Structures are given as C-alpha cells and as structure tokens.
Amino acid sequence: MAIDNRIRALVSGRGLPLREDDVDTDRIIPARYLKGVSFEGLGEYAFRDARFDESGKPKAHPFNDPRFAGASILVVNRNFGCGSSREHAPQALVRAGIAAIAGESFAEIFAGNCVSLGLPAVSLSADGARELQDMVEADPALRIEVDLEAGELRAGPRRFPLAMPETHRKALVTGLWDSTAELLPTLAAARSLAAGLPYLAWARAAP
Amino acid sequence: MSANLFDKIWDLHKVGRLPSGRDQLFIGLHLVHEVTSPQAFAMLAERGLPVAFPERTFATSDHIIPTEDQSRPFMDPQAEAMMAALESNAAASRIELFGLASGKQGIVHVIGPELGLTQPGMTIACGDSHTSTHGALGALAFGIGTSQVRDLLATQTLAMDRPKVRRISVRGALGAGVGAKDMILFILSRLGVEGGIGYAYEYAGAAVRALGMEARMTLCNMSIEGGARAGYVSPDETTFEYVRGRPYAPAGADWDRAIAFWRSIASAEDASFDDEVELDAAEVEPMVTWGTNPGQGIGISGRMPRLSELPSARREGARAAYAHMGFAEGEPIAGKRISVAFIGSCTNGRISDLREAAAVAKGRKVAAGVRALVVPGSMRVAAQAREEGLDLVFREAGFDFRLAGCSMCLAMNPDKLVGDQLCASSSNRNFIGRQGSARGRTLLMSPAMVAAAAVSGEVVDARSLYGDR
Numbered sequence: 001m002a003i004d005n006r007i008r009a010l011v012s013g014r015g016l017p018l019r020e021d022d023v024d025t026d027r028i029i030p031a032r033y034l035k036g037v038s039f040e041g042l043g044e045y046a047f048r049d050a051r052f053d054e055s056g057k058p059k060a061h062p063f064n065d066p067r068f069a070g071a072s073i074l075v076v077n078r079n080f081g082c083g084s085s086r087e088h089a090p091q092a093l094v095r096a097g098i099a100a101i102a103g104e105s106f107a108e109i110f111a112g113n114c115v116s117l118g119l120p121a122v123s124l125s126a127d128g129a130r131e132l133q134d135m136v137e138a139d140p141a142l143r144i145e146v147d148l149e150a151g152e153l154r155a156g157p158r159r160f161p162l163a164m165p166e167t168h169r170k171a172l173v174t175g176l177w178d179s180t181a182e183l184l185p186t187l188a189a190a191r192s193l194a195a196g197l198p199y200l201a202w203a204r205a206a207p
Numbered sequence: 208m209s210a211n212l213f214d215k216i217w218d219l220h221k222v223g224r225l226p227s228g229r230d231q232l233f234i235g236l237h238l239v240h241e242v243t244s245p246q247a248f249a250m251l252a253e254r255g256l257p258v259a260f261p262e263r264t265f266a267t268s269d270h271i272i273p274t275e276d277q278s279r280p281f282m283d284p285q286a287e288a289m290m291a292a293l294e295s296n297a298a299a300s301r302i303e304l305f306g307l308a309s310g311k312q313g314i315v316h317v318i319g320p321e322l323g324l325t326q327p328g329m330t331i332a333c334g335d336s337h338t339s340t341h342g343a344l345g346a347l348a349f350g351i352g353t354s355q356v357r358d359l360l361a362t363q364t365l366a367m368d369r370p371k372v373r374r375i376s377v378r379g380a381l382g383a384g385v386g387a388k389d390m391i392l393f394i395l396s397r398l399g400v401e402g403g404i405g406y407a408y409e410y411a412g413a414a415v416r417a418l419g420m421e422a423r424m425t426l427c428n429m430s431i432e433g434g435a436r437a438g439y440v441s442p443d444e445t446t447f448e449y450v451r452g453r454p455y456a457p458a459g460a461d462w463d464r465a466i467a468f469w470r471s472i473a474s475a476e477d478a479s480f481d482d483e484v485e486l487d488a489a490e491v492e493p494m495v496t497w498g499t500n501p502g503q504g505i506g507i508s509g510r511m512p513r514l515s516e517l518p519s520a521r522r523e524g525a526r527a528a529y530a531h532m533g534f535a536e537g538e539p540i541a542g543k544r545i546s547v548a549f550i551g552s553c554t555n556g557r558i559s560d561l562r563e564a565a566a567v568a569k570g571r572k573v574a575a576g577v578r579a580l581v582v583p584g585s586m587r588v589a590a591q592a593r594e595e596g597l598d599l600v601f602r603e604a605g606f607d608f609r610l611a612g613c614s615m616c617l618a619m620n621p622d623k624l625v626g627d628q629l630c631a632s633s634s635n636r637n638f639i640g641r642q643g644s645a646r647g648r649t650l651l652m653s654p655a656m657v658a659a660a661a662v663s664g665e666v667v668d669a670r671s672l673y674g675d676r
Contacts, residue, residue, distance in 0.1 A: 020524075020527070021523065024500070024636070026636070026640055027638065027640065031641075031643075032619065032643070034619060035283075036285065037289060038249065039353075049639070049640045053645075078520070079400060079434065082401065084335075084336050084617075085338075085351060086242075086352070087243065087334075087352035087353040088353075105401060107401070107404070107434060108370075108405070108434070108436050109336055109352060112352060113352035113354065116352055116354035116355065117354065166228060167229045170227050171227040179354065179358050179365075179366040180250075180254070180361050182225050183225070183358055183362040183365075184256075184362055186223060187259060187364075189222050189223060190363060190364045193220070193222050194235075194260070197233075197235060198464065198468045201461075202457040202461035202465060203262075203263075
C-alpha cells in the first residue's frame, strides 16, 4: 500500500457514544471469537455479549441503535481497551466500521495496537468526552472531524483540544505507522547490538 | 542518584531512535502462543519475510488446550486448527515448540521462568498482556499485539515509547496466611485499574523482598491490571537461586558471568524514580473482588463500598458492577455462596500455589453443589504436584485435577462457567463474560482462599481453616 493511502491526519464521520469507564477487551471481543487463525469476520462480533443476550435477542446498546448506524467515530470514556493485549479488539472495531476513537484515556497496549492498524485513538478531557457524547446523543447526524495536524476535534461549532503520544500522532500523520516497515531498515544494527548482549553469549551454550 | 533497573535494561537494548520518534528496542526473548501468532506469521509470509532470530523465539500452546482429553485431533476443530497452525509455523521457521509430547508444555508465563528461559536483565515480549509476569526475575517484559508479534518475528525489535517508572514500596511484613495475590489486589484497590497508565511498576520494600520467586510472579503478573506497561522486582539472591540449574540457565563459567551481569542491572539503593508510592503490608488482608474489574477488591473482613463512599468517578462503574454481580452496596463479601472454584492460571497455577491450596483442601471435602477444578500451569507443575501427592489430596477432597493450560481463566477451551454461576477464582480478571458465560460472575482471590471457598461452599477467611486442625 502506498504511504499516501496510509495518512491519517484527518478522519471525519458521525459519532457513536459508548458511555462507560474501563471497557475491557474481553467486552469488545469475547474470547470465544479469538478461536481462528485470521482476523476476518471479527467486525460482526464487536461487543457481541453487550449487544445480544444468550438467545441472540438484541439488547439496548449504541452499536444496535439505528440512530448511530454507519457512525465511524467511537466516543468513549476512561481507560478504554483495558485488559487483554488481543489485537482482535481494535481489529473488530475497524471491521465494524470504526475509523477513529475519542475518549478520556486508553489502556496502553490497546492504544499501541490502534497505531499498528492506523486507527487514531485520541484523548479528550473527561468533561470533553462526556460533552461530545451528549452532543452526539442530541444530534446523531453531527459531523465530527478528528484533526491530528491541528490537534483538535471539531464537532459542529465546538472545538475540543485532543492529546495523544507525539510518536503515535507522528506515525499517523506521516503514514509511517507500519512498524515492521519502520524497523526493518535497521535490522543490521539490531544484529550487532545482539552480538554484544551477555546473555545471548551463554544462551548459545544452552540445550 | 543512579539509574534504576528499567533504565539500565532499556539503554542496553536500545538500537536507536526511529523516524516516528519511538525507540527501537531489541527483545532478547520472544515467547509465542497459538492465539495471537497465526495472523502474525501470515502477515510475515505475505511480505516474504523470514523470522530474524528463530533461536530467540520459543513457542507453547496454552489458551485453547483442553484440560481433560488432549488426544489429537482435539474435539474442538477450531482449537485443533490453531494448534496445527502453531506447529507448522514453528516447524517452518525452526522455532522450538514445547508441544504436548515434550513434557514442557504449559502456560507461556509459567514455562518461561521454570525452564530458565526468563532471566534477569533481559527484554522479553509475548502477544499476551500477562507477559509482565516475567518481570519478577528482574527482566523488562511487555505484552504486545499481533502486529508487534509480526515486528518481532521480522526484526526481533519493537517500536516503543519509554514509560516512566513508579516504585511501589511495600514496607513491613505480610501477616500469616496473606500472600502475593492479596498484595497485588490490595495495590490495585488503592491505585486503580488505570493508575499505571504511562508507567512501569518496580515493586520494592521489605514485604516484596520477603516473597519467594513464584509469589513475585503473581505480583508482577497483575501489573497490567493496574494499567502499567510492565512490572518487575529488581533481582537478588532469591532470584539467582531460582534460576540456578534450570534447563536454559547459564552454567559453569557462564554462571559467574551471569551473576555479575545480573547484579549490574539491579536498581541501586539510591536509584531515582519518576514516582514513588509507599504502602504498609500490615494493612493487607486476604483480598476478594466484589466487582467487574480487578481494582474492585476488599479485605475478607470488609464490606462492599457504599456508592456514596466512593469518589464520584468510580460510582457509575460500581453501580454497574453491583448490577452484574447481584450484590448490594454495604454487604459483607464473606458468606457469598459460590458454585464453581477454579485454581490455576498464569497468576496462580504454579507449584507453590497448588501447595497452598492443597494445605487447605487436605482432609476436607468440596461442598455439595460446588464444581472445583485444579489446573496446573504446566506439565512440569503437574508432574511435581503428582510427585508430592497433591493430585491425590485434591481428588480425595473432590476437586478435578486437570492437565495444564489456561482453562477457565478465559474459557477458550471447554472449561466455562454456565449461566450466572458465581466462581471463586485464582485467576486475574473478573471482567464480565471473562470465564465463558456472559452472565457469569467471578470473585478473584488467592489459591488458599479459593480452596477455602470450595470446601466451605461460600467465601470465607482461609486463615480460619488453617487454625482448626
């Protein structure tokens, strides 16, 4: 894929409010859907158990709410994506149509996984996240722009300052978020560093 | 002021600064399991890249492994497909796989230390959040996602931001019958499940120094539950004695070189930290969680918090947790009737955990209506337990003694809760749905407390059972 297609400087869409702190990755994608050797098809199981009861009957949940059908900016609260490191969680969200996540804070492994997928996860203030959720609830058609260059999220007349680790922001706005591509050119330097590590010397003598 | 362990190991492994501004960090040991690796191997193949350091990559199977009948093909075709993918990926890339016939298979965070693969001073990564466990030996150990597993396979390096380091000092001594699981649940109840964001945790203080190696693994294991990127204990004589003689440990002249290296990377007495927290071990009781995140825990003699007593930012979460658990604010946790007891996992599936639980179970019977499972963390743990007769102690008490795997910690195999069962569990997460039923309910506690709940049919203070023999 060309770098140009990978630039994530500006993402826009309608909002999908998910009001809850500490949403864990088991909730985002229950472990039984991890039983596969690819990420294909995970989108349909995002928040499966929060969205449907055991008989498959839909429950009240923003992902089931027709007002938010087609929305692509997930608006969350504190410590979103905590728990398991499963990349299946952001993979499921991307495959469910999510193009950016905005909220008070993110668990770090989750945030790192989002960067790996080119999915912006941006922090707002706690009050800002709640206000944006209120705005989206009141007007599901509201257009939201996540602008990583300007460092702000725009929703109608409101501008919310956004924060994210500078290295994440830089990777997304330059399109250089494919970490394997970033790491490969210096493989020789990694090999020479390894040659000097004391424990790799005695590891060679082990069974 | 001098450098702490984290900074020393990071600097030793830093290849350089990447264009994105992240550091390129060499990873000395990459551990692989069947759930988060097949997609990474596929991505590698798509790009036509080989595994750069197959000799520093080791694989095992744990998450999907059935614990009753492990004959192949597995009954569950999805589990069989994942196992087969791991086997063929490992073989094609010349990666050592600790398979079911090796006698060394087990939960990745149990076998790394027990085989001596995990050593002080290393950087370690695995596509599993509980990789923080390996920090118990004085290593920097990171849980990563699948795209990063791909990075590691391709380059043995990761693109990472350096976290800050918080030292958590637990002064004094834990009381009798109080252990590392109680200590970490206590820490989580104080610092919260997001308090560690941006940090690695160094555990220190007299109460941490007094812990054995396996107890330190329990402590570091749940660092991720506090939001920390890693957790570790600076190495000492306890660490060195644990590593000595293990299959992959340095030997002969290498042993002396290793000790010198390990001492050199330890945090100095006057090491500096970005943040410091001090806690008192005397305040720690046997802990039990009442909610749906691991920070929602209280001492066994305590009452579940009233919403009005909680900081406003915690109230909504507590209200939702009580609704799921069917508990009311202000209730005691002791006396809650359980229907399942689970002893195992990367948190508490080691031999010392089984000994602790067996000491409670011995000569008693699992209460009527309770389903009780003991799942050793590895084949070697299971073999040791059999040698000590612990399997018989458990079986005579009415526990199932199973084969090694992750089992009911996350229920990717047939071991699951049903309906709204309440489970006393020695695992690490009480998230909604975690143990395989969307309505299932989990109480996290130590292995001794799980055994005590199993034989009592309800949550009790395990210390009361030690006393009445």
